[in-house]
Amino acid sequence: MKTRALTADVQIPFVGFGTYLITDADAAPAVSAAIGAGYRHIDTAEWYRNEVGVGAGIRQALAAEGLTRGDLFVTTKLWPGNSAWGQTPKTTESTIAALNDSLARLELDFVDLYLIHAPFDPDQRLAQWRGLVELQQQGKTRTIGVSNFSIKHIEALKAAGLPVPAANQIELHPWSQKPTLVQYLNDQGITPIAYSSLVPLSTWRASPGQESAKTAHMRAEGERADAPFKVMAEKYGVGEAQVLLRWALQKGFPVLPKSLQVERMRTNIDLFGFAIDADDMAAIEAMDRGDGVAWSVGDPTKAQ
Numbered sequence: 001m002k003t004r005a006l007t008a009d010v011q012i013p014f015v016g017f018g019t020y021l022i023t024d025a026d027a028a029p030a031v032s033a034a035i036g037a038g039y040r041h042i043d044t045a046e047w048y049r050n051e052v053g054v055g056a057g058i059r060q061a062l063a064a065e066g067l068t069r070g071d072l073f074v075t076t077k078l079w080p081g082n083s084a085w086g087q088t089p090k091t092t093e094s095t096i097a098a099l100n101d102s103l104a105r106l107e108l109d110f111v112d113l114y115l116i117h118a119p120f121d122p123d124q125r126l127a128q129w130r131g132l133v134e135l136q137q138q139g140k141t142r143t144i145g146v147s148n149f150s151i152k153h154i155e156a157l158k159a160a161g162l163p164v165p166a167a168n169q170i171e172l173h174p175w176s177q178k179p180t181l182v183q184y185l186n187d188q189g190i191t192p193i194a195y196s197s198l199v200p201l202s203t204w205r206a207s208p209g210q211e212s213a214k215t216a217h218m219r220a221e222g223e224r225a226d227a228p229f230k231v232m233a234e235k236y237g238v239g240e241a242q243v244l245l246r247w248a249l250q251k252g253f254p255v256l257p258k259s260l261q262v263e264r265m266r267t268n269i270d271l272f273g274f275a276i277d278a279d280d281m282a283a284i285e286a287m288d289r290g291d292g293v294a295w296s297v298g299d300p301t302k303a304q
């Protein structure tokens with residue numbers, strides 16, 4: 001599996017397995033199947049309520065595949081608490097407790113990357129980041145980063161004299177390319193990790209109850225026979241999902257495709273046998289529409 005340097009010592013595999021909207025019960029077989037299909041990078045979060053299943057899937061697969069913990073890259077995320085949703089924002093102390101709880105559910109001694117899930121609370125954001133810095137010093141996580149942070153949110157960490165995050169996990173796909181933020185991240189040596197890469201597909205979160213801000217009109221666009229990613233998929237002899245994921249890789253972004261279907265798991269990791277040409281990369285660049293749609297409440301990089 002190809003990797004990108006996250007820090008001087010830690011490499012992140014370009015393709016990870018996403019687990020949002022996978023139940024705790026489904027997580028063990030799904031994660032185990034994903035590792036069996038070749039994934040070496042798993043993305044979960046306290047908020048997904050599936051860390052027990054993810055950890056069980058990891059243990060099953062390590063035994064079945066003859067792998068060791070060091071062969072895998074595991075990410076989980078701090079749920080920072082959002083006072084606007086009636087939640088108590090986490091402090092430095094409760095942040096430290098939260099990773100210890102996540103590790104207990106995962107039955108792991110450490111994760112490879114720990115992220116603040118979103119920049120919800122302006123008053124506790126620095127305190128939470130201090131918690132991540134301490135957790136890294138304790139060896140509970142090899143690297144630390146953020147998710148859904150804007151330039152302003154990251155600049156506030158720097159202004160407080162705190163370390164710069166190793167990564168910012170954000171919604172990135174042809175309809176939400178965030179060029180200014182991506183340029184800033186690359187300039188700062190912060191790896192942009194792409195989530196919800198498959199948003200333009202008609203099959204993206206198509207099951208009932210999988211809320212997002214994607215409209216029925218957007219969904220219908222993906223169903224058209226002349227949908228641009230259908231046309232490109234035919235040209236390259238691959239699936240539409242592979243075109244979307246390959247676009248991210250060519251931009252340098254690690255990706256986190258989620259699927260419960262083993263055949264899709266296999267094709268979503270099969271991205272290194274073709275390349276999108278310069279004309280198609282330019283055509284995709286012109287498809288940017290601004291904000292993302294993965295969060296039903298709006299793009300969280302816009303948080304104050």
Ligand SMILES: NC(=O)c1ccc[n+]([C@@H]2O[C@H](COP(=O)([O-])OP(=O)(O)OC[C@H]3O[C@@H](n4cnc5c(N)ncnc54)[C@H](OP(=O)(O)O)[C@@H]3O)[C@@H](O)[C@H]2O)c1
Pocket residue numbers: 017018019020021043044117147148169170194195196197198199201203204205206207239241242256257258259260261264265267268294
């Ligand atoms: N940090 C954050 O705030 C944040 C937010 C969102 C996501 N994430 C992370 O990023 C991961 C990926 O994002 P995501 O789950 O939003 O979406 P995604 O991986 O872009 O797309 C998943 C959706 O596409 C379908 N799909 C997957 N492979 C396909 C294929 N080859 N052909 C057609 N349809 C396919 C899946 O259905 P089936 O399962 O039925 O195949 C599912 O509905 C998450 O699981 C999570 O780990 C992070």
